[in-house]
Amino acid sequence: MGRRIVKAGLAAGAALMLAGCGGGSDPAAVAGTGGAGGEAGQGDGDGGASRTASLAQPGSLTVAFCQTLESDGGGQSYQVILRSYAAKDGAFVGEHAIAMRHDAEPAAVCEGDGPSTNTAFNKDLTLVAALVNGDRAAAFDLTTGQEVGAPDPDAFTKRPDNGGVAFHPVTGRLWYDMGRVDSDATGAVASRDPKGGLKTEENTPFEKVPDLLKKDGPTAETVLATDDIHAVAVPAGGIVATYSTDNGVRLNKVGPGSGGIGAGVYLTEIAPTGLDEDNREMCVPSFWRNATTLVCEFKQLTFSADYKKLLKTEDLIPENDRINSQPVLSPDGKSFAFLSKGEDGRRSLFRGDFSGGAPVKITTVDAPVADEDNLRTTLIRWN
Incomplete structure (x- = not known):
C-alpha cells in the first residue's frame, strides 16, 4: 500500500555554488550567507555567530532551502540551508548550510514527493x-557536512538495502526500512542512535510494525516515513491521515496488513460519512490538533470520536489566490504559521490563529540564491 499512497512531501530548497562534492566545506564558503537578505537582518553581519546559533530555539520558525545542482555528467547534487526566524517579530536567529556529498540525497527536503520534512531533520536541527x-x-551534520556514525569503510559485511530513512521527532533516533526486496533483511524496520552507528541498531520484525503504528503519533509518522509515505497520525497513534491525487485526504486505521512489503501495508482505509467517494477534500493533511481535529492545509476537519462521520469543515484563512505552503502548528497549539507568495513573487512568513481573523505577516523570507528555478523552499517547524 505504501507505494499506492501519493507521498505528498513538503520539500525544501536552498543554497549556492557547489563547493566540491564532499561534505565538510565551510558553510560560509558554501552558502554566502549574506544572500538576498530578508527584512529581519538575514545574513552574516554578526561575525559568524549566526552559523553557530541553535536553530531550534523555542519560539523560532525554521525554513529549509534546497538547491538541486546538475553536474556535467548528468548527475545531481544538493545544497541544504536552514534558517530560523523569531515567530514573534521575524528576527533572524541563525543559519546552517552544507553541500551534500555527490552520492547523498536528503530525505524529503529536496524532491516534491516523499515523507514530511519534519522527519528529515533531528529534533535540535543539527542533523x-x-x-x-x-x-x-x-x-549528516548540518554544520560540517560530514556523515555521522558512518560504517567502517574497510569492513567485510553485507547489509539489507534501505529505501527510506527518517528521524523520530521526539527520541532523535534514526529509523529506516530493512530491505523491502531483500531476502537477507533481518527486520521490517530498524533504528539507531545516529552518532552511535550500527552498534546501537535495534530491529523490529514485520509482525511488530502494527504495534509501532499504534504506539503514538510521532512513532507512527516516523515508521511510515521509512516507506516514503507522508502521513499525519493522531497523538495516540492508530489513526492516520494520508493523501492521494485521486481522492484527496483519506483516513486510515492500523490493521493486520494486506500482504506486501513496507509499513504502509498495515493501513486500512476508512471512509467516514462526509469524507468518502462522493465527498472529497482535495488537501494534503498537515497535522492533528487533537484526536478528532485534523488540519488539512487551510481546512480544519472535525470527526466524530469513532471516526465514522465528518462533523464539520472550517476554513482557516480567507479565500485567496496566493501560493501558500503547508502550515505548521505552534508549540501551544493555538496558532499556525506558513509561507505565502504574493504577486510580487516574494515569500513571507505569516501567522494565523485558530480563533479566527486574517493571517499576520511576520517577515519576508528571500531566497539565499538567485537561481530559484532549482530551489525548493519549505517551512518545516515551529520550535
Whole structure:
C-alpha cells in the first residue's frame, strides 16, 4: 500500500555554488550567507555567530532551502540551508548550510514527493537524514557536512538495502526500512542512535510494525516515513491521515496488513460519512490538533470520536489566490504559521490563529540564491 499512497512531501530548497562534492566545506564558503537578505537582518553581519546559533530555539520558525545542482555528467547534487526566524517579530536567529556529498540525497527536503520534512531533520536541527547511493540510511551534520556514525569503510559485511530513512521527532533516533526486496533483511524496520552507528541498531520484525503504528503519533509518522509515505497520525497513534491525487485526504486505521512489503501495508482505509467517494477534500493533511481535529492545509476537519462521520469543515484563512505552503502548528497549539507568495513573487512568513481573523505577516523570507528555478523552499517547524 505504501507505494499506492501519493507521498505528498513538503520539500525544501536552498543554497549556492557547489563547493566540491564532499561534505565538510565551510558553510560560509558554501552558502554566502549574506544572500538576498530578508527584512529581519538575514545574513552574516554578526561575525559568524549566526552559523553557530541553535536553530531550534523555542519560539523560532525554521525554513529549509534546497538547491538541486546538475553536474556535467548528468548527475545531481544538493545544497541544504536552514534558517530560523523569531515567530514573534521575524528576527533572524541563525543559519546552517552544507553541500551534500555527490552520492547523498536528503530525505524529503529536496524532491516534491516523499515523507514530511519534519522527519528529515533531528529534533535540535543539527542533523539531516539522507540515503547514500540510494540504498544506505545515513545522517549528516548540518554544520560540517560530514556523515555521522558512518560504517567502517574497510569492513567485510553485507547489509539489507534501505529505501527510506527518517528521524523520530521526539527520541532523535534514526529509523529506516530493512530491505523491502531483500531476502537477507533481518527486520521490517530498524533504528539507531545516529552518532552511535550500527552498534546501537535495534530491529523490529514485520509482525511488530502494527504495534509501532499504534504506539503514538510521532512513532507512527516516523515508521511510515521509512516507506516514503507522508502521513499525519493522531497523538495516540492508530489513526492516520494520508493523501492521494485521486481522492484527496483519506483516513486510515492500523490493521493486520494486506500482504506486501513496507509499513504502509498495515493501513486500512476508512471512509467516514462526509469524507468518502462522493465527498472529497482535495488537501494534503498537515497535522492533528487533537484526536478528532485534523488540519488539512487551510481546512480544519472535525470527526466524530469513532471516526465514522465528518462533523464539520472550517476554513482557516480567507479565500485567496496566493501560493501558500503547508502550515505548521505552534508549540501551544493555538496558532499556525506558513509561507505565502504574493504577486510580487516574494515569500513571507505569516501567522494565523485558530480563533479566527486574517493571517499576520511576520517577515519576508528571500531566497539565499538567485537561481530559484532549482530551489525548493519549505517551512518545516515551529520550535
